[in-house]
Amino acid sequence: MRAVTAAIRMHDRFLLTTHEHPDGDALGSLLGMHLGLQALGKDSVMYLPGSGPIAGEYQWMPLDALVRTPPADQAKRVLLALDCAGAGRIGDPVALERAPLILNVDHHHDNTRFGTVDLVIDTASSTGEIVFDLLTALGVTITPEIAEPLYVALVTDTGRYQYSNTTPRALRVGAELVEAGADVAGVFKKVYESVGFPKLKLLARVLDRAEQYEDGAVVISWLVHTDWPDVGAGEGYSEGVIEHLRSVEGARVVALIREPPFRTPVQRRVSLRASDLSIDVSAIARQFGGGGHPQAAGFTSDQTTAELIEAICSAYVAATRGAA
Ligand SMILES: [Mn+2]
Structure with missing residues (x-):
């Protein structure tokens, strides 16, 4: 200081x-x-x-x-x-x-x-x-x-x-x-409370696609690059939508997988949140070359959405094994 x-x-x-x-x-x-x-x-x-x-x-x-x-x-x-x-x-x-x-x-x-x-x-x-x-x-x-x-x-x-x-x-x-x-x-x-209407529609897609994994401990959703033009959303509109996933009962780790808005994906951006102090999602993010806070982290990857869902679930299982 x-x-x-x-x-x-x-x-x-x-x-x-x-x-x-x-x-x-x-x-x-x-x-x-x-x-x-x-x-x-x-x-x-x-x-x-x-x-x-x-x-x-x-x-x-x-x-x-x-x-x-x-x-x-x-x-x-x-x-x-x-x-x-x-x-x-x-x-x-x-x-x-x-x-x-x-x-x-x-x-x-x-x-x-x-x-x-x-x-x-x-x-x-x-x-x-x-x-x-x-x-x-x-x-x-x-x-x-x-x-x-x-x-x-x-x-x-x-x-x-x-x-x-x-x-x-x-x-x-x-x-x-x-x-x-x-x-x-x-x-x-x-x-x-000044959310643009297209952001609401983008959020609707995220909520609609959300799936529970690992007995509900992991909740994951995703956005594809065409979602932004479909709902008339601008590039920054997916900011904060992940927070809605962590409110689900039983969810310990939540993830949002995003393709780059408007562009065919080369890489996908993965945001992670932990709703539980015993899980450090930044440690998971670091395994994929990213980083962040214990409760909020992220990384980018060239894997497909399906591969990423599997990888996140495996990382969650590995992170909690022995701790339970
Ligand atoms: Mn900060």
Whole structure:
């Protein structure tokens, strides 16, 4: 913490980035940190490599300053990676080589420590919680504009303060953010109750195809690339639909297998969730070259959907063998 705050005080130019397909914690941490650095008089650029769309539920966030290609002075900017478990999660492979200094701020327990300085706190509910601590340590006043994206980070990564990472500390930081001006009902309405109708139809397909395996302990569903055009959905519309699968009685591990929207699949993306603290789905994801949190992880694979269903069930059986 001290090394990161010292590096922030010492330098003037920053390049802030986060992982591809950014979620609420990624975008909230990015924007909160950016505004905090600006409040300190720093020159900060928010950089999300690539052209992938921002998921619909976050498009209301004031991210107009976000750039999708690196700035010309990239090599002179301290790279601050937020919520990135590994270098591969950053969509620009040369960003790390070009950076004079890399600050790696994250809460994934399997973070690969790719930074010059690594601030990895796996007991933090979210990267947003760490950003709040950093800004507080730097003496930044938490304005409503800073509080709201950090609140989005906390509320989304904790499943609206319901998942097992909802610590007393996460609740206290949330309370401080609300005190500082984050609009609880407004964020709820914009993030959770502004679902585009096509997303509802996409969810309907996921629910319709869901199957139970291993006596109901494993629930798996899938999306094919034609589902998006069929229902008129955009690319980010499958974000969060997996959460509906884990609510099923008896489900311990749930998975959503997705083909890339609109394109014939070369690879499929598999998202995994555990509803049970005794199962670490990130360990399953790592067997397939992915990673994540114990309760939420993912990987990509060139296997077919049928092969993946079998592989996930086998991995579940192997992971629980002996533990029962
Ligand atoms: Mn996160």
